[in-house]
Amino acid sequence: MSEVRYAVLRDHLAETWDLVKLGGLAGWDQQTMMPAAAGAVRARQLATVSKVVHERMVSDELGDLLEELRPYEESLDHDSDEASLIRVTRRDRDKELRVPAELREEQTRAGAEAFPVWVEARRTNDFELFRPYLERNVELRRRYASCFEADEPYDALLDDFEQGMKTAEVRKVFARLREGLVPLVAEAAGQDVDDSCLYGHFPVEKQREMQHVLLARFGFREDSWRLDPVAHPFAASFATSDIRMTTRYPEDEMRGVFAAMHEGGHALYEHNVDPALERTPLCRGTSLALHESQSRMFENLVGRSLEWWSWAYPELQGIFPEQFGGVSLEEFHAAINKVQPSLIRIEADEATYSLHIILRFELEQDLIAGTVEPKDLPEIWNERMHEYLGVSVPDDAHGVLQDVHWSRGTIGYFPTYALGNVISVQIWERVLEDVPDLYDHIARGDLGPLRDWLREKLWRHGRKFTPRETLERVVGGGMDPEPYLRYLGTKLGARAA
Amino acid sequence: MSEVRYAVLRDHLAETWDLVKLGGLAGWDQQTMMPAAAGAVRARQLATVSKVVHERMVSDELGDLLEELRPYEESLDHDSDEASLIRVTRRDRDKELRVPAELREEQTRAGAEAFPVWVEARRTNDFELFRPYLERNVELRRRYASCFEADEPYDALLDDFEQGMKTAEVRKVFARLREGLVPLVAEAAGQDVDDSCLYGHFPVEKQREMQHVLLARFGFREDSWRLDPVAHPFAASFATSDIRMTTRYPEDEMRGVFAAMHEGGHALYEHNVDPALERTPLCRGTSLALHESQSRMFENLVGRSLEWWSWAYPELQGIFPEQFGGVSLEEFHAAINKVQPSLIRIEADEATYSLHIILRFELEQDLIAGTVEPKDLPEIWNERMHEYLGVSVPDDAHGVLQDVHWSRGTIGYFPTYALGNVISVQIWERVLEDVPDLYDHIARGDLGPLRDWLREKLWRHGRKFTPRETLERVVGGGMDPEPYLRYLGTKLGARAA
Numbered sequence: 001m002s003e004v005r006y007a008v009l010r011d012h013l014a015e016t017w018d019l020v021k022l023g024g025l026a027g028w029d030q031q032t033m034m035p036a037a038a039g040a041v042r043a044r045q046l047a048t049v050s051k052v053v054h055e056r057m058v059s060d061e062l063g064d065l066l067e068e069l070r071p072y073e074e075s076l077d078h079d080s081d082e083a084s085l086i087r088v089t090r091r092d093r094d095k096e097l098r099v100p101a102e103l104r105e106e107q108t109r110a111g112a113e114a115f116p117v118w119v120e121a122r123r124t125n126d127f128e129l130f131r132p133y134l135e136r137n138v139e140l141r142r143r144y145a146s147c148f149e150a151d152e153p154y155d156a157l158l159d160d161f162e163q164g165m166k167t168a169e170v171r172k173v174f175a176r177l178r179e180g181l182v183p184l185v186a187e188a189a190g191q192d193v194d195d196s197c198l199y200g201h202f203p204v205e206k207q208r209e210m211q212h213v214l215l216a217r218f219g220f221r222e223d224s225w226r227l228d229p230v231a232h233p234f235a236a237s238f239a240t241s242d243i244r245m246t247t248r249y250p251e252d253e254m255r256g257v258f259a260a261m262h263e264g265g266h267a268l269y270e271h272n273v274d275p276a277l278e279r280t281p282l283c284r285g286t287s288l289a290l291h292e293s294q295s296r297m298f299e300n301l302v303g304r305s306l307e308w309w310s311w312a313y314p315e316l317q318g319i320f321p322e323q324f325g326g327v328s329l330e331e332f333h334a335a336i337n338k339v340q341p342s343l344i345r346i347e348a349d350e351a352t353y354s355l356h357i358i359l360r361f362e363l364e365q366d367l368i369a370g371t372v373e374p375k376d377l378p379e380i381w382n383e384r385m386h387e388y389l390g391v392s393v394p395d396d397a398h399g400v401l402q403d404v405h406w407s408r409g410t411i412g413y414f415p416t417y418a419l420g421n422v423i424s425v426q427i428w429e430r431v432l433e434d435v436p437d438l439y440d441h442i443a444r445g446d447l448g449p450l451r452d453w454l455r456e457k458l459w460r461h462g463r464k465f466t467p468r469e470t471l472e473r474v475v476g477g478g479m480d481p482e483p484y485l486r487y488l489g490t491k492l493g494a495r496a497a
Numbered sequence: 498m499s500e501v502r503y504a505v506l507r508d509h510l511a512e513t514w515d516l517v518k519l520g521g522l523a524g525w526d527q528q529t530m531m532p533a534a535a536g537a538v539r540a541r542q543l544a545t546v547s548k549v550v551h552e553r554m555v556s557d558e559l560g561d562l563l564e565e566l567r568p569y570e571e572s573l574d575h576d577s578d579e580a581s582l583i584r585v586t587r588r589d590r591d592k593e594l595r596v597p598a599e600l601r602e603e604q605t606r607a608g609a610e611a612f613p614v615w616v617e618a619r620r621t622n623d624f625e626l627f628r629p630y631l632e633r634n635v636e637l638r639r640r641y642a643s644c645f646e647a648d649e650p651y652d653a654l655l656d657d658f659e660q661g662m663k664t665a666e667v668r669k670v671f672a673r674l675r676e677g678l679v680p681l682v683a684e685a686a687g688q689d690v691d692d693s694c695l696y697g698h699f700p701v702e703k704q705r706e707m708q709h710v711l712l713a714r715f716g717f718r719e720d721s722w723r724l725d726p727v728a729h730p731f732a733a734s735f736a737t738s739d740i741r742m743t744t745r746y747p748e749d750e751m752r753g754v755f756a757a758m759h760e761g762g763h764a765l766y767e768h769n770v771d772p773a774l775e776r777t778p779l780c781r782g783t784s785l786a787l788h789e790s791q792s793r794m795f796e797n798l799v800g801r802s803l804e805w806w807s808w809a810y811p812e813l814q815g816i817f818p819e820q821f822g823g824v825s826l827e828e829f830h831a832a833i834n835k836v837q838p839s840l841i842r843i844e845a846d847e848a849t850y851s852l853h854i855i856l857r858f859e860l861e862q863d864l865i866a867g868t869v870e871p872k873d874l875p876e877i878w879n880e881r882m883h884e885y886l887g888v889s890v891p892d893d894a895h896g897v898l899q900d901v902h903w904s905r906g907t908i909g910y911f912p913t914y915a916l917g918n919v920i921s922v923q924i925w926e927r928v929l930e931d932v933p934d935l936y937d938h939i940a941r942g943d944l945g946p947l948r949d950w951l952r953e954k955l956w957r958h959g960r961k962f963t964p965r966e967t968l969e970r971v972v973g974g975g976m977d978p979e980p981y982l983r984y985l986g987t988k989l990g991a992r993a994a
Contacts, residue, residue, distance in 0.1 A: 041735070041738065045519055048511075223532050239535045242534070
């Protein structure tokens with residue numbers, strides 16, 4: 001009998017997840033394929049599918065099913081797919097129920113209204129234009145946070161992206177990171193590395209070819225993925241066999257390959273979830289930080305390593321002979337690892353990136369707590385950029401207005417980027433323990449052993465376990481910034497030596 | 498008060514239509530962009546969105562709204578958007594309610610199972626392999642037809658594609674067509690037209706360029722459309738500002754331009770529905786025959802005319818100088834209008850095409866009435882192909898197995914293709930009455946006056962009126978095969994002379 005009711009739950013969730021994925025497809029299409037004039041109707045279509053999904057999640061039908069299945073769940077092994085699906089769905093539903101529909105809708109509307117104003121404000125370098133919209137978004141996020149019981153309001157926001165994570169934990173990790181990174185960056189930034197080979201003329205077609213050469217080694221199953229150019233790269237999946245990576249091909253530089261490898265890491269995670277979880281809410285990565293740990297791993301730990309390029313560089317030289325024919329592998333490797341404090345987060349190198357994030361994390365907490373008001377942001381932003389990165393911000397377009405997130409009302413998302421950096425190296429150290437000759441494989445362009453390890457320990461579980469449980473399973477403990485600081489220290493120190 | 502309830506109906510239908518369009522997008526993506534391995538999950542996603550849409554259509558909520566709005570509807574002008582939306586929705590809902598959910602699902606399942614068998618049967622020229630699946634599809638369609646009250650069972654099937662059309666009417670039109678076409682085709686087929694210029698080597702990139710040159714003249718609004726290659730071209734729309742045409746670029750011939758213009762005609766109809774009908778079930782062409790009248794008009798009446806090519810041929814010669822440099826406009830025009838009876842419907846010329854359809858229409862009626870059984874189809878097919886087109890069918894792969902429709906259980910669709918031919922010329926004659934210098938415009942590549950006429954008389958109304966009402970408004974009467982026969986007689990007679 002319980003099995004019968006479980007099957008009803010499974011079918012109900014499968015259909016909900018089908019709708020979620022169709023919404024995802026419409027979002028992907030919006031950024032890759034959709035004719036521009038269709039934007040207004042598409043926004044309505046996306047809002048409708050979100051609404052229908054929400055209605056299914058808060059429905060009495062689902063609530064009753066979950067209640068009925070309580071004894072069944074308790075009879076099952078915690079780690080079973082069945083217990084996990086019931087457990088995670090109950091948690092998701094409880095969160096959906098906490099927030100009044102009107103507040104959800106107001107947030108969506110406010111974000112939709114603020115976004116174009118932010119675009120204009122950034123273009124014209126006019127923070128005051130954006131300020132009232134930002135104030136409204138912050139106020140709505142405060143109200144959203146108040147729907148939940150938490151140690152501090154920011155916890156509730158963080159939870160949307162990193163379920164169960166506490167602000168206090170992140171603060172502790174980031175305090176140590178900041179302490180370690182600021183002197184490291186200051187020292188590395190004094191070094192003189194020639195990265196001029198990364199700039200020049202890189203025709204789109206050749207960039208596409210190179211990115212496909214690299215991604216072909218990532219080991220996606222045949223006929224399961226595609227790669228398309230967009231303004232702001234992302235990865236999406238609509239089934240484990242339907243992986244959509246996006247990238248960019250700016251013609252004046254070749255850093256698009258790192259965007260492609262970054263999205264490739266995200267994509268491998270989604271691609272390798274256990275197919276038994278297909279068409280369920282468990283069929284995706286467990287959190288943004290865990291996800292980012294994978295994108296950062298493939299972008300940086302693999303993708304900026306000397307070993308990876310020892311096989312890939314001849315390919316690159318073959319495709320861009322004029323650009324790289326006279327540049328040695330070592331010179332190229334130094335160029336792609338150059339540390340240089342800069343103004344823009346999305347252009348930051350591996351070492352300075354986390355400092356951009358820490359700055360945002362601090363400001364977000366202050367905004368939600370009310371200890372900083374939006375009007376004060378530009379001044380504080382510019383002061384801290386100088387303090388952490390030693391750079392002077394010339395204008396708000398290159399400062400507080402640079403990121404899209406706040407215009408959409410997205411607060412609590414930023415920290416997951418830096419946590420991904422931290423976790424990526426924690427995992428990497430574990431892989432190296434189990435696969436001592438990992439770098440020999442990478443030097444042959446063979447990611448098989450890495451992939452096998454990650455699939456077994458992380459990817460296949462999808463969202464069955466919380467981020468904390470998942471990390472515990474993969475690295476045997478919680479978040480720890482020391483491996484990341486050691487890694488950067490060794491890497492940058494080695495270069496200095 | 499009524500206005501308030503109407504607004505509720507409008508919102509309910511807008512959301513339903515959003516879901517319909519997201520399903521449409523997923524179908525488009527399946528054929529254009531989707532990695533092949535994703536097919537199985539995509540099929541489930543499409544089934545889910547169909548189910549959710551069906552549930553919304555048969556819901557008591559919608560039923561109650563429609564009942565409440567009866568007095569409001571009666572107080573409104575029949576032609577108003579509001580009255581039309583209520584009227585058409587009531588009709589749609591009544592149809593949805595007639596068919597038991599189990600029968601719908603069994604039909605979908607049977608079609609999904611039969612399709613791959615048909616693919617294999619066609620590949621191996623093995624009708625007997627396909628026969629039991631076809632028998633099941635026919636049996637299910639008979640059961641489906643019995644859910645409705647109609648003069649004859651085939652009426653119910655036809656109604657799905659051509660609402661309100663009666664089989665008896667189609668029979669009458671087709672009898673006259675057959676009578677007129679068989680001798681016309683026999684005579685034209687005796688003529689010796691050299692169409693060798695249409696075969697050779699046509700690189701994909703150059704075909705793409707040419708197709709864009711032609712479609713640019715169709716007058717789509719900026720940033721509202723795209724064109725992608727597929728195996729079997731179609732047109733879709735997800736908003737009036739989101740038009741997706743598809744085409745093909747076979748490298749050994751240049752007939753892809755006609756596929757593009759055909760889909761361009763469908764696309765213009767969807768693109769020019771009154772934006773006030775956006776996000777409602779009225780926001781699409783009123784029937785398949787009316788839709789096909791537009792695709793055939795732009796493919797044939799415009800796209801195979803001497804006037805159209807008098808501006809477009811220099812463009813074609815510029816893009817394919819080796820192929821067409823030594824071919825005169827008149828020779829090219831004769832080649833693209835060559836009449837030659839052949840085995841395959843989708844490769845048929847303008848004159849023989851309707852005979853392929855008449856054959857299928859006759860067999861479908863017999864199958865549904867039970868006067869012909871699937872096992873007898875190959876023999877009858879081959880006999881009639883000889884009778885109507887004078888060709889001998891070498892095997893079933895080039896005969897009864899050639900079309901996908903019956904494998905999906907789609908019966909009642911074929912006649913709309915030929916009705917589209919008939920209607921296209923009825924409309925064309927009306928346009929010429931109102932725009933006597935139409936061909937002068939076309940000869941300059943200017944489709945503006947044609948577009949303006951069609952938008953005003955046909956396109957903008959979308960699905961507000963039934964096919965019969967719509968045709969009455971556009972041509973002032975019902976279906977009449979004489980204009981089409983006159984047109985072909987003049988065209989082929991002129992060539993013979």
